[in-house]
Amino acid sequence: MTVSQTGNSNYHAVSDAIRFDVVEKQAQTIVFTDIPDLTYGALDQTMTATASSGLSIDFHVISGPAVLNGSTLSITGTGTVVVEATQAGDTDFLAAVAQQSFVVDKAPLSVTADDLSITYGDAIPSLTFTYAGLVNGESGNDLLSEPTIITTTNNTSDAGTYPITLSGGASDNYDISLQDGTLTINKVDQVISIDQIDDKAPTDVDFDVVASVTSGLTFTYDISGPATITGTTISLHGTHGTVTLTVTQAGDINHNAASESITFEVQLITAVSTFESKISVYPNPAISELVITGAEHSAVKMFSLDGKLVKEATVSHQKLNIGDLENGTYLMEISQGQERVVRKVVKVN
Structure with missing residues (x-):
């Protein structure tokens, strides 16, 4: 290449020339190993790529819920992630770029209402539920909103089985499924008390039995041996033997059946x-x-x-x-x- 100046009245003309060679840089290609679609909570991914030039590769997150540390890619959410592998080139090779994208799906998260069992008359306990599928050390507090939990029963409900129902719950990173539970109110046991009856002589007069039941329900009497009972009054037959008195309460929707027995002796002849x-x-x-x-x-x-x-x-x-x-x-x-x-x-x- 020659550079010249023609000069003027004060300057002589001048020129100079230099010579250089033009060398064309080579193109290079990058082979970027595919990253499959992932689910939130997936393990870190190691990105790998090679350049045809043999030069080192740099990686970048272009967009999406992921962060990069060197060649290690960590997922931070759900959606589409675009990553890039680049080689800047050198004196012999042109720069090269390769991109790929993959989808991070929501992780499945099941929420199950905990079954509960109480006895009739007990207060309704706090309703709770259990998560299965939380990842990355997260808790329900990391959701946009947690499910709500209710039951149709209350402290005056009869014994029986009642649903515990879940609803709602939202998250950007979890696909939430809800499983209802059951609250069972069991019948309560009732206790029958009978005043002890001392041993009798066959000629003793009629007497009353005193009994009670914690439920306050009506109970019935049954007697065996040398005696009969009418209402609450026991009459002896005049012979000796063992009398067994049984008090029974059949139970109802809220109470289990109950039975209690006592015995007393009727002596044939009192001892001398x-x-x-x-x-x-x-x-x-x-x-x-x-x-x-x-x-x-x-x-x-x-x-x-x-x-x-x-x-x-x-x-x-x-x-x-x-x-x-x-x-x-x-x-x-x-x-x-x-x-x-x-x-x-x-x-x-």
């Missing part, structure tokens, strides 16, 4: 204190044999608690074999002449 003071029966409980002292040659009758005679014998050598009896509780009547006494004995293995 002198005779009774001499008699001793042991061991009690007994396995196969009873020792009866103070009643030599006395007649012995043994009755089951329902009044059935199960054994008769005469005391000989102070011993009575009961090995042939079933395990259980018996009334033993010991008599000598006009004197009698009754003992309760227990037969065991």
Whole structure:
């Protein structure tokens, strides 16, 4: 290339020339490894790309919910992410650029109402729900809005099953699904109380039974043994035996059925204190044999608690074999002449 100046009246003409070579830079291509579509909460992605020139690659996030640290890409939200790989070129290669995009979908998030169970009469507890699918250490506070939870029951509701219902909830990063729960109100147990009845003599007059139930509901009576009951009044039959009184409340929509029993003895003949003071029966409980002292040659009758005679014998050598009896509780009547006494004995293995 020549540069010249023609000169004028004061200056001579002048020229100068230089020579240089023009070299054309080569184009280069970038192969950018595809990043697949992801779901929010996905692990960090390592971006890889190579340039045909062999020169180093730089990466950039052009747009979308992602941040870059070197070649490590971290997802920060949902939507479309555009990333770019660039090579700036050098004295031999032109600059090159490659872009790609991928979609970050919402993560599935299920919200389940916690089932609850209480007993009739209890206060309705706080309603709660459980998340499954939160990522990145997040909590419900990271949602745009959390679901609301309600139930149709209240503190006066009958026993039964009631829905716990979820609604609402919003998030840019989660696809929320709701699962309702159940509040179960169980029937409450009721307790029956019966005043203890002392043992009676067959000739005792009628008497009333006193009973109550915590529910305040109406209850019924059932009696077995040598007695009957009319209303709350018990009448004895005049014979000995064990009387079992059962008070039952059938329950209702809010209360479980309840039953309670007591027993008392009706003695055939009251003991004569002198005779009774001499008699001793042991061991009690007994396995196969009873020792009866103070009643030599006395007649012995043994009755089951329902009044059935199960054994008769005469005391000989102070011993009575009961090995042939079933395990259980018996009334033993010991008599000598006009004197009698009754003992309760227990037969065991």
